[in-house]
Amino acid sequence: MSDNPPIEFAFPELRKWEKGAAPYIHVFDSGKPGPTVMVAALTHGNEVSGAVVVDALLDKGLRPRKGALILGFNNIEAYHSFDPRTPFKSRMIDEDFNRTWGRLGQPATTVETRRAQLVKPFVERADLLLDLHSMHDDGVPLMLAGPLAKGVEFAKQVGTPVDIIADSGHAAGMRMRDYGGFGDPKSAKNALLIETGQHWRASSVTVAQDVTARFLVASGVVGPADLPADWKQPTPAKQRVVEVTHAIATKRGNFIPARQFEGQEVIAKAGTVLGHDDGEPVTTPYDDCVLVMPAVNRPLRAGVTVVRLGRLV
Numbered sequence: 001m002s003d004n005p006p007i008e009f010a011f012p013e014l015r016k017w018e019k020g021a022a023p024y025i026h027v028f029d030s031g032k033p034g035p036t037v038m039v040a041a042l043t044h045g046n047e048v049s050g051a052v053v054v055d056a057l058l059d060k061g062l063r064p065r066k067g068a069l070i071l072g073f074n075n076i077e078a079y080h081s082f083d084p085r086t087p088f089k090s091r092m093i094d095e096d097f098n099r100t101w102g103r104l105g106q107p108a109t110t111v112e113t114r115r116a117q118l119v120k121p122f123v124e125r126a127d128l129l130l131d132l133h134s135m136h137d138d139g140v141p142l143m144l145a146g147p148l149a150k151g152v153e154f155a156k157q158v159g160t161p162v163d164i165i166a167d168s169g170h171a172a173g174m175r176m177r178d179y180g181g182f183g184d185p186k187s188a189k190n191a192l193l194i195e196t197g198q199h200w201r202a203s204s205v206t207v208a209q210d211v212t213a214r215f216l217v218a219s220g221v222v223g224p225a226d227l228p229a230d231w232k233q234p235t236p237a238k239q240r241v242v243e244v245t246h247a248i249a250t251k252r253g254n255f256i257p258a259r260q261f262e263g264q265e266v267i268a269k270a271g272t273v274l275g276h277d278d279g280e281p282v283t284t285p286y287d288d289c290v291l292v293m294p295a296v297n298r299p300l301r302a303g304v305t306v307v308r309l310g311r312l313v
């Protein structure tokens with residue numbers, strides 16, 4: 001992926017959504033019993049496909065038939081910092097919003113911790129959460145279902161995309177999707193994180209629309225007829241669940257891949273060389289090893305995850 005990949009859709013003007021229950025967060029309560037359901041976009045500021053979808057839901061005035069619906073834009077400051085000459089920079093301002101959730105009890109010292117503290121009560125109120133993301137590289141969409149069986153079950157209920165990834169997140173800090181009851185096997189709360197494809201591909205908007213429509217209908221707060229008729233896409237014949245076992249990071253940013261890899265490509269033989277890091281071979285640890293969201297096709301900084309490895313379960 002070049003430094004300036006094509007941008008295939010218009011970015012929405014979001015300043016009109018500033019005034020809400022909190023800035024850029026809108027709560028609609030039906031007044032009838034039911035779950036509180038939250039759809040969040042822009043957890044990373046340059047992941048715009050989700051913002052197109054949340055903007056459209058606000059524009060069309062979607063309201064829940066029962067329970068409550070929360071629609072929000074998380075790292076709105078990062079979104080507003082977008083510069084087409086350096087499009088990847090607007091992922092964040094000071095730090096990754098999606099690694100702050102384990103330390104929100106501490107004083108906020110960054111744009112992202114301040115924003116996360118503001119968003120937190122809404123996330124805590126939500127019974128079901130969909131967090132809309134996209135990818136740096138041109139990759140096959142995937143659902144990050146978290147480490148618990150309930151996440152995988154919910155991803156199957158949504159029914160798309162093909163790849164459901166069971167993973168425990170990042171050593172660098174807790175994600176929003178793992179926060180509070182979402183990360184508690186005894187809680188009925190549930191969260192999903194969709195990676196729709198490359199940030200600015202038109203196809204990523206299609207995936208975000210499809211997954212959001214399915215999520216909202218599965219939640220029960222709206223019916224299929226409440227959503228735009230063209231959002232839902234054909235259901236894949238089957239989904240597969242991949243359990244992440246390893247995260248491969250490059251020590252000093254000198255990883256040289258053996259070849260070009262595809263998202264969620266399955267490598268048949270254990271011991272297959274994926275590339276060399278500082279001259280050391282990196283090999284697959286078992287047969288039928290899945291390469292989850294490989295970033296091996298571009299230069300990376302020291303310490304960055306090159307690829308995550310997973311088993312089909």
Ligand SMILES: [Zn+2]
Nearest residue numbers: 044047133134
């Ligand atoms: Zn993201």
